[in-house]
Amino acid sequence: MKNEISVKICGLRSTRDVGVVAGTGAAYCGFVFFAKSPRNVSLELARNLALRAPVGLAKVALVVNADDGFLDALTQQVPLDMLQLHGSETPERVALIKARYGLPVMKAVGVADASDLPVLESYFKTADQILVDAKPPKDADLPGGNGLAFDWRLIAGRRWPIPWMLAGGLTPDNVAEAIKMTGAKQVDVSSGVESAPGVKDPALIEAFVSGATA
Numbered sequence: 001m002k003n004e005i006s007v008k009i010c011g012l013r014s015t016r017d018v019g020v021v022a023g024t025g026a027a028y029c030g031f032v033f034f035a036k037s038p039r040n041v042s043l044e045l046a047r048n049l050a051l052r053a054p055v056g057l058a059k060v061a062l063v064v065n066a067d068d069g070f071l072d073a074l075t076q077q078v079p080l081d082m083l084q085l086h087g088s089e090t091p092e093r094v095a096l097i098k099a100r101y102g103l104p105v106m107k108a109v110g111v112a113d114a115s116d117l118p119v120l121e122s123y124f125k126t127a128d129q130i131l132v133d134a135k136p137p138k139d140a141d142l143p144g145g146n147g148l149a150f151d152w153r154l155i156a157g158r159r160w161p162i163p164w165m166l167a168g169g170l171t172p173d174n175v176a177e178a179i180k181m182t183g184a185k186q187v188d189v190s191s192g193v194e195s196a197p198g199v200k201d202p203a204l205i206e207a208f209v210s211g212a213t214a
């Protein structure tokens with residue numbers, strides 16, 4: 001990486017995806033556990049993919065309002081470096097999950113306007129990181145991964161006390177501008193590096209990482 005930007009590529013579903021992401025020098029890869037998602041993976045597939053990830057590529061499991069039964073199975077079967085909570089988990093639930101599994105937790109918070117920022121701040125004491133994502137439309141099937149951006153001016157120049165990652169509608173073409181406008185040190189993408197829903201495109205992954213780190 002030429003600069004200090006860390007990149008997360010989310011929604012990997014094949015060993016080819018993992019190899020491509022590892023080859024770009026991205027910092028994180030994400031596996032989605034959400035039945036309605038075109039990126040959903042089974043525990044068995046996720047385990048196989050996670051075992052292919054080289055040292056230095058952090059493996060993140062994305063879950064949505066998961067119960068302890070699922071999280072027990074997930075953490076027992078899949079070697080992970082972080083949990084990403086992408087539902088309506090409260091700060092108290094974040095604290096319980098951190099304590100129970102001993103893994104760093106990144107809480108996703110949807111942003112549509114300035115009234116969403118206090119919600120984000122409510123996780124500073126319990127989450128290890130915040131994923132600052134676009135709020136999904138009210139009728140969306142997915143709580144994330146919709147390829148929609150929010151108005152980056154809402155968070156321009158903000159300083160927060162814990163690490164955070166920018167997400168939502170990022171692409172190879174806009175990621176450099178998003179970083180410049182928000183001051184993000186970490187970026188996350190899924191739809192923007194796909195040729196079809198759930199199908200990652202190696203050339204777009206490479207272009208995204210280049211755009212973020214140039």
Ligand SMILES: O=C(O)c1ccccc1NCC(=O)[C@H](O)[C@H](O)COP(=O)(O)O
Nearest residue numbers: 010037144145146147168169189190191
């Ligand atoms: O990707 C999904 O299908 C998904 C399903 C359920 C919850 C979250 C989901 N994705 C979140 C992400 O992949 C990212 O963390 C982020 O929201 C960026 O998505 P995108 O706008 O597609 O780049």
